[in-house]
Amino acid sequence: MIPYGRQEITDDDIAAVTAVLTSDFLTQGPRVTAFENAVAAKVGAAHAIAANSATSALHIACQAIGLGPGDLLWTSPITFVASANCGRYCGADVDFVDIDPATFNMSADALEAKLIAAQKSGRLPQVVVPVAMCGQSCDMRRIRALADTYGFKVIEDASHAIGGSFAGAYVGRGDYADITIFSFHPVKIITTAEGGMALTNDAALAARLRLFVSHGITRDEGQMVGASEGPWYYQQIALGENYRMTELQAALGLSQLDRLDAYVQTRRQQAAVYQAALADLPLTLPFDGPETASAWHLFVIRLDDAASRRPVFEQLRAAGIGVNVHYIPVHLQPYYRALGFNPGDFPLAEDYYSRAISIPVYVGLTAAAQLQVINTLRRILT
Numbered sequence: 001m002i003p004y005g006r007q008e009i010t011d012d013d014i015a016a017v018t019a020v021l022t023s024d025f026l027t028q029g030p031r032v033t034a035f036e037n038a039v040a041a042k043v044g045a046a047h048a049i050a051a052n053s054a055t056s057a058l059h060i061a062c063q064a065i066g067l068g069p070g071d072l073l074w075t076s077p078i079t080f081v082a083s084a085n086c087g088r089y090c091g092a093d094v095d096f097v098d099i100d101p102a103t104f105n106m107s108a109d110a111l112e113a114k115l116i117a118a119q120k121s122g123r124l125p126q127v128v129v130p131v132a133m134c135g136q137s138c139d140m141r142r143i144r145a146l147a148d149t150y151g152f153k154v155i156e157d158a159s160h161a162i163g164g165s166f167a168g169a170y171v172g173r174g175d176y177a178d179i180t181i182f183s184f185h186p187v188k189i190i191t192t193a194e195g196g197m198a199l200t201n202d203a204a205l206a207a208r209l210r211l212f213v214s215h216g217i218t219r220d221e222g223q224m225v226g227a228s229e230g231p232w233y234y235q236q237i238a239l240g241e242n243y244r245m246t247e248l249q250a251a252l253g254l255s256q257l258d259r260l261d262a263y264v265q266t267r268r269q270q271a272a273v274y275q276a277a278l279a280d281l282p283l284t285l286p287f288d289g290p291e292t293a294s295a296w297h298l299f300v301i302r303l304d305d306a307a308s309r310r311p312v313f314e315q316l317r318a319a320g321i322g323v324n325v326h327y328i329p330v331h332l333q334p335y336y337r338a339l340g341f342n343p344g345d346f347p348l349a350e351d352y353y354s355r356a357i358s359i360p361v362y363v364g365l366t367a368a369a370q371l372q373v374i375n376t377l378r379r380i381l382t
């Protein structure tokens with residue numbers, strides 16, 4: 001089976017990880033700090049806090065902002081459930097903003113319309129989580145302008161988008177988002193097995209992210225209530241978690257980061273091959289806008305005929321092509337249905353879902369395997 005995505009592990013990666021096993025630190029050592037600094041330097045952010053997953057990073061981002069019961073978080077229905085769940089972990093309510101069908105991202109027009117309505121009804125969101133779907137940045141300039149007008153914080157879920165760019169700058173530089181989140185799950189652009197990171201240019205938010213990633217404990221006397229009692233002393237000043245990344249993960253991430261630009265380049269080439277080879281089929285190809293350069297975590301085709309999605313999907317799987325669907329609209333998950341969401345609430349997201357198939361794109365996808373994907377799709381759809 002040709003998977004829809006998978007990691008690449010090199011001899012350098014293996015050497016970097018095995019070296020950690022015989023070093024002094026398996027966790028809480030120098031490699032996590034080095035990985036944080038390297039990612040921050042790469043994308044141009046001031047601060048980076050590593051975590052054991054992007055899900056954890058999203059959670060501490062909400063905590064750092066102070067999201068709590070009675071508050072409201074909005075995100076896109078077309079995302080992994082973690083983009084919404086982070087609000088629920090904090091006891092906040094979650095709502096969704098429908099997508100722009102051209103990009104599959106949260107529509108800035110729909111966001112503005114919903115904000116105008118929310119202001120009238122007296123309940124604006126505290127946090128909005130735009131998701132850089134497939135590696136393509138959202139319209140971050142407009143989302144930032146809306147954040148400044150309506151007073152919410154922006155947590156950009158860029159789990160798909162490390163190495164991608166918006167308006168000429170790497171995603172994560174923090175020109176528009178208060179906090180940007182990366183995922184290092186094996187199907188993402190670079191991997192640490194499990195892992196994530198929160199980036200920000202705001203020193204106060206960075207200090208709070210640092211606190212929540214490790215129990216709410218500080219060793220910084222400046223943060224303590226009263227004076228330090230000695231060199232051993234620490235204080236728990238908030239209720240945090242143990243979401244720390246290990247040294248093994250950080251060593252893998254540091255090694256992988258060296259190949260980030262080459263990886264994204266390879267994905268862009270594969271995307272261009274699909275764009276040319278599938279253009280005449282009865283489907284809509286993904287669109288990369290003039291201001292964005294996608295990292296192409298996913299390559300999603302949308303079939304003209306939604307009724308054929310399941311049979312086409314099954315024929316592709318039967319032919320050894322490990323296609324997938326990203327994503328089932330989050331508001332249609334039973335957990336969210338039980339909170340009051342219904343089919344029809346976000347019609348553009350639901351229409352997208354009914355037609356979408358993710359086809360393979362990853363660094364180890366050979367030209368021959370990609371041709372097999374193309375030929376199989378052409379055989380099924382023509």
Ligand SMILES: *Cc1c(COP(=O)(O)O)cnc(C)c1O
Pocket residue numbers: 052053054055056079080082083131157159160183184185194195196
């Ligand atoms: C993968 C993913 C996450 C969660 O990442 P983990 O590192 O697996 O926790 C969150 N949001 C989006 C959009 C993702 O694709």
